[in-house]
Amino acid sequence: MHRIKLKINGKGFEHEVDSRLLLIHYLREKARLTGTHVGCDTGNCGACTIIFNGKAVKSCMILAVQANGAELTTIEGIAQNGFHPIQESFMDKFAVQCGYCTPGMIMSAHALLLENPDPNETEIREAIEGNLCMCTGYQQIVEAISHAAKKIGRSEKK
Ligand code: FES
Ligand code: FES
Numbered sequence: 001m002h003r004i005k006l007k008i009n010g011k012g013f014e015h016e017v018d019s020r021l022l023l024i025h026y027l028r029e030k031a032r033l034t035g036t037h038v039g040c041d042t043g044n045c046g047a048c049t050i051i052f053n054g055k056a057v058k059s060c061m062i063l064a065v066q067a068n069g070a071e072l073t074t075i076e077g078i079a080q081n082g083f084h085p086i087q088e089s090f091m092d093k094f095a096v097q098c099g100y101c102t103p104g105m106i107m108s109a110h111a112l113l114l115e116n117p118d119p120n121e122t123e124i125r126e127a128i129e130g131n132l133c134m135c136t137g138y139q140q141i142v143e144a145i146s147h148a149a150k151k152i153g154r155s156e157k158k
Helices: 023-030 085-092 102-115 121-127 139-157
Strands: 002-008 011-017 049-052 055-058 071-073
Touching: 011 023, 049 102, 055 102, 085 102, 085 139, 102 121, 102 139, 121 139
Parallel strands: 002 071
Antiparallel strands: 002 011, 049 055, 049 071
């Protein structure tokens, strides 16, 4: 067992964890943050995407012990005073169907927009290439991310 200390969504967490525990399972089972979904557990679907020290990562590909000292953001951490503009845009553009991929998609989109506030369609598609969606055909998701970028840009100019 190892003691880890980390920050998730700005809040401190400290737990004893097994050296083999994956970060996704730490988040859901120990930190009780179940907004991050588990799909494949093998790095293929992107449902478990979170932001780890500023970068989008698949949390099933990282051990909980590797997050010692890290700063993480999960889907629970992006909404402040209501939905985040990316979440609103996913609803406005009908980019959610079953919702399984949605938290991971939104976190990949969030990481993209932090780095590149005005991405073109190719850049959006590249940012979500590790996130699989079985329902939407991706077009609405791409439109939602583009719409969110404009929405965030407009609110920053106010
Ligand atoms: S659950 Fe992590 S990539 Fe599928
Ligand atoms: S909305 Fe169902 S997998 Fe994307």
